[in-house]
Amino acid sequence: MAEDIEKVKCLIIGSGPAGYTAAIYAARANMGPVLYQGSQPGGQLTTTNEVENFPGYPEGVTGPEMMLQLQAQAERFETDVRNGWVTKVDFSGDIHKVWVNDTKEIHADTVIISTGASAKYLGLESEQKYLKLGGGVSACAVCDGFFYRNQEVVIVGAGDSACEEAHYLSKLCKKVTMLVRRDEFRASKIMEARVRNTENIEILFNTETDEVLGDGQVVNGVRVFNNKTNEKHDIPATGFFVAIGHKPNTDIFKDYLDLDETGYIINVPGTSKTNVEGVFVSGDAADHVYRQAVTAAGTGCMAALDAERYLAAKDSTFEVSTSTYN
Numbered sequence: 001m002a003e004d005i006e007k008v009k010c011l012i013i014g015s016g017p018a019g020y021t022a023a024i025y026a027a028r029a030n031m032g033p034v035l036y037q038g039s040q041p042g043g044q045l046t047t048t049n050e051v052e053n054f055p056g057y058p059e060g061v062t063g064p065e066m067m068l069q070l071q072a073q074a075e076r077f078e079t080d081v082r083n084g085w086v087t088k089v090d091f092s093g094d095i096h097k098v099w100v101n102d103t104k105e106i107h108a109d110t111v112i113i114s115t116g117a118s119a120k121y122l123g124l125e126s127e128q129k130y131l132k133l134g135g136g137v138s139a140c141a142v143c144d145g146f147f148y149r150n151q152e153v154v155i156v157g158a159g160d161s162a163c164e165e166a167h168y169l170s171k172l173c174k175k176v177t178m179l180v181r182r183d184e185f186r187a188s189k190i191m192e193a194r195v196r197n198t199e200n201i202e203i204l205f206n207t208e209t210d211e212v213l214g215d216g217q218v219v220n221g222v223r224v225f226n227n228k229t230n231e232k233h234d235i236p237a238t239g240f241f242v243a244i245g246h247k248p249n250t251d252i253f254k255d256y257l258d259l260d261e262t263g264y265i266i267n268v269p270g271t272s273k274t275n276v277e278g279v280f281v282s283g284d285a286a287d288h289v290y291r292q293a294v295t296a297a298g299t300g301c302m303a304a305l306d307a308e309r310y311l312a313a314k315d316s317t318f319e320v321s322t323s324t325y326n
């Protein structure tokens, strides 16, 4: 029924660093943002205990604590933060229609998508166990490599990102063992050459993970098997890195927005604009390169500023707020 439709100036989908930063800017610009948190309030960082590379925290901060602070900052400027999962959108007309939990219908002048991406894991029980314990399993070398300085680690993957991450780890760690499932890399020749030419990276082809080993609290090795011979052996390691790709949370947008082959939303370079006017994207949902909290926050800021300017151009009664720069 039409009476049930809520109209909002700015709807933000997602509550990671991108969504909350967009909310802080949009709220301070009088856009009255409504933000839906989705099934993971606070986003990916709520799954990590130590964030040491977000500016402003000289002693580091836990992911959950940092995200509560971002939420509080967004709410301080009266962002309407709500529980709810966006299940459907219709961006075919001038009005951007969004459905929450399949029931509530919202018509938004602007939509900021901050739905992030999820790292893929192997799905082994032992991997998930140490991942949940925060005991040595990671899908982000740039985030967590520092904690394994001068130690031995194992990384799984064969694409460009895996090579990039293995090389990154090789500069911090004593030894990096790279497990490649097939008898060749999927990466570009240049990335492959980089890992092949790095002395402390050992590459094991036709090799898969059988089990992540540990003492019940932290990882202390990885049992691997050769998928040609079925032979198993154990590799001592304190860190197990999984670099087999990410899945952007963008399925619901695929009928309206341009996505790349993996599902990342394609933005107009240098902006947060998508191919649909009034719909903007920020954070990992569009970023397959950097995937960091600070870059997500940066693009959240861009999305709110782009949305503000879009509203101002469309509606002469809407004033671009100077508060953005105060």
Ligand SMILES: Cc1cc2nc3c(=O)[nH]c(=O)nc-3n(C[C@H](O)[C@H](O)[C@H](O)COP(=O)(O)OP(=O)(O)OC[C@H]3O[C@@H](n4cnc5c(N)ncnc54)[C@H](O)[C@@H]3O)c2cc1C
Pocket (backbone or CB within 6 Å): 013, 014, 015, 016, 017, 018, 019, 036, 037, 038, 039, 040, 041, 042, 043, 044, 045, 047, 048, 050, 051, 052, 053, 054, 084, 085, 086, 087, 114, 115, 116, 117, 119, 138, 139, 140, 143, 144, 249, 252, 282, 283, 284, 285, 291, 292, 293, 294, 296
């Ligand atoms: C274990 C781990 C450790 C990390 N450590 C660091 C670190 O130390 N430093 C660093 O800079 N980066 C780190 N990262 C990366 C960082 O977490 C991400 O780059 C960042 O969180 C991306 O922010 P985002 O706002 O784009 O999305 P996300 O944080 O992924 O948040 C996405 C949000 O969208 C919501 N959502 C998704 N779909 C819907 C929907 N349909 N409806 C409503 N809501 C929806 C989710 O509930 C979630 O709130 C780490 C990542 C992981 C997994």
